[in-house]
Amino acid sequence: MRTIQTNNITETIKEMCIEANYFLTEDMKHRLDASYQTETDPLGRQILSKLQENLEIAAKDLIPICQDTGMTVVFMEIGQDVHFEGGDLNEAIQEGVRRGYREGYLRKSVVSDPIIRENSGDNTPAVIHYDIVPGDRVKITVAPKGFGSESMSRIFMLKPADGIEGVKNAILTAVRDAGPNACPPMVIGVGIGGTFEKAALLSKKALTRDTSVPAEKSWAKELEEEMLAAINELMIGPAGLGGNTTAFAVNVETYATHIAGLPVAVNICCHVNRHSTRTI
Amino acid sequence: MERYLKVPFQPEELKTMKAGDFVYITGTIYTARDAAHKRMEETLQRGEELPFPIDGSVIYYLGPSPAREGQVIGSAGPTTSGRMDKYTPRLLDLGLKGMIGKGKRSAEVRDAMIRNGAVYFAAIGGAGALLSKCITASEIIAYEDLGTEAIRKLTVKDLPVIVVMDPEGNCLYK
Numbered sequence: 209m210r211t212i213q214t215n216n217i218t219e220t221i222k223e224m225c226i227e228a229n230y231f232l233t234e235d236m237k238h239r240l241d242a243s244y245q246t247e248t249d250p251l252g253r254q255i256l257s258k259l260q261e262n263l264e265i266a267a268k269d270l271i272p273i274c275q276d277t278g279m280t281v282v283f284m285e286i287g288q289d290v291h292f293e294g295g296d297l298n299e300a301i302q303e304g305v306r307r308g309y310r311e312g313y314l315r316k317s318v319v320s321d322p323i324i325r326e327n328s329g330d331n332t333p334a335v336i337h338y339d340i341v342p343g344d345r346v347k348i349t350v351a352p353k354g355f356g357s358e359s360m361s362r363i364f365m366l367k368p369a370d371g372i373e374g375v376k377n378a379i380l381t382a383v384r385d386a387g388p389n390a391c392p393p394m395v396i397g398v399g400i401g402g403t404f405e406k407a408a409l410l411s412k413k414a415l416t417r418d419t420s421v422p423a424e425k426s427w428a429k430e431l432e433e434e435m436l437a438a439i440n441e442l443m444i445g446p447a448g449l450g451g452n453t454t455a456f457a458v459n460v461e462t463y464a465t466h467i468a469g470l471p472v473a474v475n476i477c478c479h480v481n482r483h484s485t486r487t488i
Numbered sequence: 489m490e491r492y493l494k495v496p497f498q499p500e501e502l503k504t505m506k507a508g509d510f511v512y513i514t515g516t517i518y519t520a521r522d523a524a525h526k527r528m529e530e531t532l533q534r535g536e537e538l539p540f541p542i543d544g545s546v547i548y549y550l551g552p553s554p555a556r557e558g559q560v561i562g563s564a565g566p567t568t569s570g571r572m573d574k575y576t577p578r579l580l581d582l583g584l585k586g587m588i589g590k591g592k593r594s595a596e597v598r599d600a601m602i603r604n605g606a607v608y609f610a611a612i613g614g615a616g617a618l619l620s621k622c623i624t625a626s627e628i629i630a631y632e633d634l635g636t637e638a639i640r641k642l643t644v645k646d647l648p649v650i651v652v653m654d655p656e657g658n659c660l661y662k
Contacts, residue, residue, distance in 0.1 A: 251510075251650075255612055258648070262618040266563075271617035275553045275563035275636075313562055315553040315636050325523070327635050356568045356590070356613060388661050389568050389591035391613035447590070447612050448661055449650060480614045
């Protein structure tokens with residue numbers, strides 16, 4: 209048994225909210241730099257260079273990369289030998305978000321009720337997903353999610369007979385419909401299998417995976433490569449203004465499913481694919 | 489074509505704007521997004537005055553992040569314009585001449601743009617840090633309770649945007 213103080217969680221979450229909104233992970237920067245070399249459209253290249261400049265300004269002058277600093281998604285992988293002390297864990301996470309968004313000059317983009325729509329004023333509540341895993345560590349991933357791209361995400365409840373071709377069609381449909389609204393170049397998180405909600409969760413998790421690490425299953429890895437090429441052939445381009453850089457990566461996650469179904473969730477993220485992971 | 493324009497736009501300048509032009513905007517513009525548009529619509533329905541002179545104006549669909557001490561504004565990139573489509577034709581008919589955002593617009597907005605000779609620009613989505621550098625003054629002029637969604641009067645200098653839909657209705661998006 210290992211004891212972790214909940215105020216330690218609060219402090220960690222706070223720091224991660226800030227870090228994620230000012231600095232992208234190295235793999236995302238590499239994707240941007242690489243695409244500048246391969247983009248064929250002059251306007252597309254100009255936009256990609258502005259995005260490179262934007263990342264530099266964000267880090268140097270401490271201005272969030274994007275003004276939509278997102279609704280905060282938190283993945284908690286909690287070792288089953290961990291004991292939390294010092295109060296409600298859920299509230300400790302929310303307090304971390306609250307402080308991170310206040311002290312980090314991040315935008316408060318959350319309304320407390322989807323119909324009444326009053327801003328909660330502190331970007332809470334975050335959306336928290338808990339997983340219990342073996343061990344005595346806590347792995348935390350904070351992923352602020354902008355809604356330009358979130359709003360273009362889709363779920364498709366396919367039939368088993370639709371097979372892999374149906375999956376490809378679903379991904380391309382979602383990306384084509386998203387077009388310029390989702391701030392391309394995009395990162396595409398795909399969840400295949402499970403149930404309705406499991407597919408959606410997998411697709412969100414897929415966005416937090418390092419884009420230089422392919423899927424484990426060989427068919428999923430091939431799907432990632434084929435879909436990235438097909439998406440870039442759509443020529444939506446940077447900012448949706450044309451060019452062969454429509455997506456930086458396609459990350460696929462899979463799970464077992466029911467004999468009667470083939471759920472496919474496509475979670476679209478803009479080029480500001482933010483996530484930060486730490487293990488306590 | 490690259491060009492530098494001042495707000496308010498001159499009628500002859502508006503006529504010559506073409507989808508695909510790279511434009512640097514200088515002058516006074518106003519921010520408004522979802523909640524502010526809803527309030528403006530309600531204001532008009534009550535027969536009251538809008539919080540800023542709409543005739544000849546330019547709206548930037550923006551909800552900035554908070555400014556640090558010494559900064560004019562925080563991150564300041566565009567939000568998706570399509571969510572404002574429901575409210576936009578009426579504003580165009582009242583003289584709105586320019587919109588800055590990102591993403592597709594409805595057929596109703598396009599028709600109202602052609603009818604009134606207005607232009608729709610895209611700013612680069614997700615480049616909020618870069619774009620904030622072009623904003624030299626920011627002041628909340630209405631709906632302060634809406635936080636980031638309040639209406640702000642901005643002074644911009646050489647704000648880089650691209651003409652996505654010109655006053656003839658030509659659209660750069662596929």
